[in-house]
Amino acid sequence: MSDQAHLTIVSDKNAGTHAQVLSSKYDVAGPRYTSYPTAPHFSVDFGCNEYRQELIKQRGSSIAPLSLYVHIPFCKNICYYCACNKIVTRDSTVSRRYLNYLNKEIAMQAELAGQARPVTQLHFGGGTPTFLNDAELTELMHHLGQHFKLSDSPDREYSIEIDPRTVNKDRLALLKGLGFNRLSFGVQDFDPEVQTAINRCQSFNMLLSLTNAARLYQFKSVSYDLIYGLPKQNLQSLTNTLEQVLELAPDRITFYNYAHLPARFSSQRAIDRHTLPSTGQRLEMLALIADVLTTAGYVYIGMDHFVKPNDELAIAQQEGRLQRNFQGYSTCLAPDLIGLGVSSISSLRHSYAQNEKDLERYYEQLDNNRLAISRGLRLSHDDEVRRHIISELICNLNLDIKQVEQHFQLCFFEYFANILETLKTYQKDGLILMESDKIRVTLEGRSMLRNICMTFDRYLSSDAQPRYSNTL
Ligand code: SF4
Numbered sequence: 447m448s449d450q451a452h453l454t455i456v457s458d459k460n461a462g463t464h465a466q467v468l469s470s471k472y473d474v475a476g477p478r479y480t481s482y483p484t485a486p487h488f489s490v491d492f493g494c495n496e497y498r499q500e501l502i503k504q505r506g507s508s509i510a511p512l513s514l515y516v517h518i519p520f521c522k523n524i525c526y527y528c529a530c531n532k533i534v535t536r537d538s539t540v541s542r543r544y545l546n547y548l549n550k551e552i553a554m555q556a557e558l559a560g561q562a563r564p565v566t567q568l569h570f571g572g573g574t575p576t577f578l579n580d581a582e583l584t585e586l587m588h589h590l591g592q593h594f595k596l597s598d599s600p601d602r603e604y605s606i607e608i609d610p611r612t613v614n615k616d617r618l619a620l621l622k623g624l625g626f627n628r629l630s631f632g633v634q635d636f637d638p639e640v641q642t643a644i645n646r647c648q649s650f651n652m653l654l655s656l657t658n659a660a661r662l663y664q665f666k667s668v669s670y671d672l673i674y675g676l677p678k679q680n681l682q683s684l685t686n687t688l689e690q691v692l693e694l695a696p697d698r699i700t701f702y703n704y705a706h707l708p709a710r711f712s713s714q715r716a717i718d719r720h721t722l723p724s725t726g727q728r729l730e731m732l733a734l735i736a737d738v739l740t741t742a743g744y745v746y747i748g749m750d751h752f753v754k755p756n757d758e759l760a761i762a763q764q765e766g767r768l769q770r771n772f773q774g775y776s777t778c779l780a781p782d783l784i785g786l787g788v789s790s791i792s793s794l795r796h797s798y799a800q801n802e803k804d805l806e807r808y809y810e811q812l813d814n815n816r817l818a819i820s821r822g823l824r825l826s827h828d829d830e831v832r833r834h835i836i837s838e839l840i841c842n843l844n845l846d847i848k849q850v851e852q853h854f855q856l857c858f859f860e861y862f863a864n865i866l867e868t869l870k871t872y873q874k875d876g877l878i879l880m881e882s883d884k885i886r887v888t889l890e891g892r893s894m895l896r897n898i899c900m901t902f903d904r905y906l907s908s909d910a911q912p913r914y915s916n917t918l
Contacts, residue, residue, distance in 0.1 A: 517787030
């Protein structure tokens with residue numbers, strides 16, 4: 447590890463105290479804005495027929511690129527912190543039945559979307575995509591290739607989430623051969639006590655060997671997903687984990703905060719809440735992570751994401767062309783994303799649609815030769831205005847007010863008169879810089895991006911009960 451990467455806790459006491467005061471003030475429940483409006487606001491009034499109409503409309507107008515998301519819901523073991531849509535099973539035969547239905551859905555969706563549209567972005571998520579065996583993964587990629595126009599371009603983003611416990615070097619070689627060029631490893635934490643407390647034990651050496659293999663096979667990027675706020679985690683254990691992460695030097699690092707919501711996610715009931723770090727400790731952890739990773743040279747692009755300075759996400763952000771969808775930040779997002787598999791969400795130009803979350807209902811709909819859409823939303827003009835603003839702030843940390851006014855034919859300061867006071871408070875707290883024609887997010891404001899975006903969210907006041915995790 448280089449000297450530059452050596453770990454230090456924030457040394458400027460005044461700066462540290464100011465940051466903590468702000469952090470406490472802005473530590474409230476709020477969405478992560480992978481979409482706007484967010485999924486809880488999708489409605490059953492938007493179903494299969496509405497989705498078909500929207501998709502056919504887009505196909506008719508262009509051969510614009512497509513993004514695909516494929517959801518594999520199965521996992522062999524339960525991780526206690528998990529808040530994903532997954533099915534835990536040791537029965538490896540369940541994936542055969544699932545693949546049969548998924549193949550049917552792929553054919554139906556491709557027919558509607560148009561098979562000439564190049565797929566510039568593909569993401570396998572879960573659950574655990576590598577729950578599928580080698581033959582099943584191969585079959586699935588071939589089936590996608592038969593129905594959609596998969597890309598060979600080196601610029602494509604074909605990524606897959608990896609549970610390190612389910613792969614070896616040979617499996618990584620297979621994934622490369624199938625066309626994936628990006629890997630995202632679920633690391634969470636390297637501390638053995640924390641790993642036991644969350645029921646996810648995987649060694650540093652396992653990650654070392656897989657990361658080396660990923661480099662050997664020339665994957666374009668290796669990402670690590672980590673979590674802070676886990677049971678038994680403390681500043682020292684986190685410091686050790688950060689040291690180990692820096693030793694492996696992934697291209698991208700995402701540091702999520704753990705949201706303990708046992709009433710909603712039953713697996714979290716296995717976590718002893720007395721072993722969770724306090725709010726104050728979580729805020730110290732957040733400061734430590736940002737300090738250590740930026741000192742080591744990573745660029746904090748916002749929303750928990752850190753990347754190497756020469757990473758294309760960092761460059762795209764500097765050039766104001768970074769984008770984001772359900773799978774995270776991207777440089778080559780297509781105008782339409784099709785979600786495939788149980789619970790997956792499609793994001794078309796002017797609408798969202800989500801598949802059935804229940805596996806048997808998903809199968810039942812496809813048995814009836816219907817797409818498994820259960821709910822969705824067609825965006826209003828106001829939704830489109832706010833979606834654009836939230837996306838610009840999250841991706842490019844900068845809002846061009848004049849451009850919003852011209853594009854949407856409105857006067858920004860009149861349209862958003864009711865939130866100007868809040869924006870002024872953010873300016874006073876140092877989170878944003880407001881000019882007559884620009885809003886810029888400051889370095890300090892990057893940690894509070896969710897709060898800043900919440901100000902533009904028209905739906906939040908109608909939320910009867912908190913359904914989101916805390917912002918910090
Ligand atoms: S965290 Fe990932 S691997 Fe663990 S149970 Fe949840 S979906 Fe499965």
